[in-house]
Amino acid sequence: MALPLKALIIEDDLSLLKIYTNKLKLNGFDVSMATTGDEGVRKAKVERPNIILLDLILPGQDGFQVLQMLKSSPETGPIPVIIMSNLAQPSDKQRASELGAAGYLVKADVSLVDMVAKVKEFCNQQ
Amino acid sequence: MKNKDFFEQISMTILDFVLVAVVILLGYYIIVLKRKSRLMAQIEVRKMEDRRSSFVSIISHQLRTPLSVIKGYIEALLTGDQGPLNDGQKEYLNDALIISRDSVNLVNDYLDAAKTDIEHMTLKRELVDLVQLVQAEVNKLRPLSMASNCEIVFTPPADAVPPVSVDVIKIKQVIENILTNAIKYSRGHGTANVTLANRGRQVIFSCQDTGLGIPKDQQADLFTKFFRAKNIMHRDTKGSGLGLYVSKLIVEAHGGRIMIASEENQGTTVQFILPV
Numbered sequence: 559m560a561l562p563l564k565a566l567i568i569e570d571d572l573s574l575l576k577i578y579t580n581k582l583k584l585n586g587f588d589v590s591m592a593t594t595g596d597e598g599v600r601k602a603k604v605e606r607p608n609i610i611l612l613d614l615i616l617p618g619q620d621g622f623q624v625l626q627m628l629k630s631s632p633e634t635g636p637i638p639v640i641i642m643s644n645l646a647q648p649s650d651k652q653r654a655s656e657l658g659a660a661g662y663l664v665k666a667d668v669s670l671v672d673m674v675a676k677v678k679e680f681c682n683q684q
Numbered sequence: 685m686k687n688k689d690f691f692e693q694i695s696m697t698i699l700d701f702v703l704v705a706v707v708i709l710l711g712y713y714i715i716v717l718k719r720k721s722r723l724m725a726q727i728e729v730r731k732m733e734d735r736r737s738s739f740v741s742i743i744s745h746q747l748r749t750p751l752s753v754i755k756g757y758i759e760a761l762l763t764g765d766q767g768p769l770n771d772g773q774k775e776y777l778n779d780a781l782i783i784s785r786d787s788v789n790l791v792n793d794y795l796d797a798a799k800t801d802i803e804h805m806t807l808k809r810e811l812v813d814l815v816q817l818v819q820a821e822v823n824k825l826r827p828l829s830m831a832s833n834c835e836i837v838f839t840p841p842a843d844a845v846p847p848v849s850v851d852v853i854k855i856k857q858v859i860e861n862i863l864t865n866a867i868k869y870s871r872g873h874g875t876a877n878v879t880l881a882n883r884g885r886q887v888i889f890s891c892q893d894t895g896l897g898i899p900k901d902q903q904a905d906l907f908t909k910f911f912r913a914k915n916i917m918h919r920d921t922k923g924s925g926l927g928l929y930v931s932k933l934i935v936e937a938h939g940g941r942i943m944i945a946s947e948e949n950q951g952t953t954v955q956f957i958l959p960v
Contacts (some may be wrong), residue, residue, distance in 0.1 A: 566955060580760065650741070669759055671759070
């Protein structure tokens with residue numbers, strides 16, 4: 559039997575963290591959580607998830623800095639990162655793309671079903 | 685004599701030369717100055733546009749986040765994450781989902797409108813007893829201050845303060861912003877001493893706290909939109925960074941001024957002065 563796909567969610571809003579975690583678990587994912595960028599980078603290096611969902615407004619290091627750290631490390635660089643944020647300006651999306659994000663979802667606009675579909679899509683591309 | 689004329693002529697020529705050089709330099713200086721001021725104006729316009737764009741971006745974010753949570757819970761229920769639903773439950777949740785989506789769109793629309801309006805403030809003035817107003821605000825925030833272990837002490841002025849013509853709602857907003865900051869950034873303990881003083885034709889409100897304070901290198905940006913001190917961002921990402929910006933707009937619209945003195949890890953004193 560194949561091992562479940564592992565997702566790491568870096569999100570400081572505990573309600574959203576709960577919602578995304580439950581939804582991914584119900585869809586067969588093994589989910590790990592972090593509420594700060596530092597914790598997220600540490601978990602990404604240790605746990606090597608198949609995919610990372612990253613919020614942008616975080617306490618301490620913001621999501622852009624975290625993305626840069628993840629992408630510049632040989633251990634975490636190849637892991638696809640999907641930005642999950644309510645910042646929806648084109649400049650934010652462009653910056654995330656330039657820093658190496660695989661996808662960008664606006665939390666208020668994307669449905670949970672579409673979020674799961676996107677996560678699966680990026681995992682399958684690996 | 686000839687020698688004298690010769691030297692006079694030479695010195696006149698030199699003087700003329702110097703005069704011409706000064707005129708040329710002055711002209712050049714004026715051209716450079718004009719170019720510089722045009723450049724400065726362009727930079728200022730760009731800065732304003734950037735601030736406006738960042739206003740929409742961050743406020744949209746702060747308003748969208750709770751709506752995303754509501755939407756997430758509704759969707760999770762609708763897709764059966766917590767068990768099967770009957771048709772009536774599904775119908776209600778679908779209605780709620782549509783409303784939450786509409787709210788996101790409304791937020792965006794309102795913000796687009798608000799970003800242009802906030803800078804054109806109109807005041808509904810009335811004569812007010814500021815001592816009573818400050819006391820009422822202190823009382824209102826007492827539960828929050830107790831929960832945060834920050835004691836607010838209001839010392840009413842010894843001398844009578846004449847009634848001041850202000851927009852009550854807006855001045856309340858200023859006082860509340862200042863007191864809430866003192867409580868929120870009190871490091872879990874401390875005091876905030878609030879005073880009101882009458883100085884001739886001015887009334888001075890002051891709030892001196894013993895909280896986190898603001899790092900020196902960030903104090904120049906205190907009154908700009910979305911300013912959030914770095915030492916605060918490490919503790920709390922939820923504030924809008926608009927409180928002091930809006931307070932300054934309100935106080936200045938009343939013909940007054942607002943000032944802050946702060947030492948990191950020592951505390952902050954916020955004062956505003958209103959004309960009587």
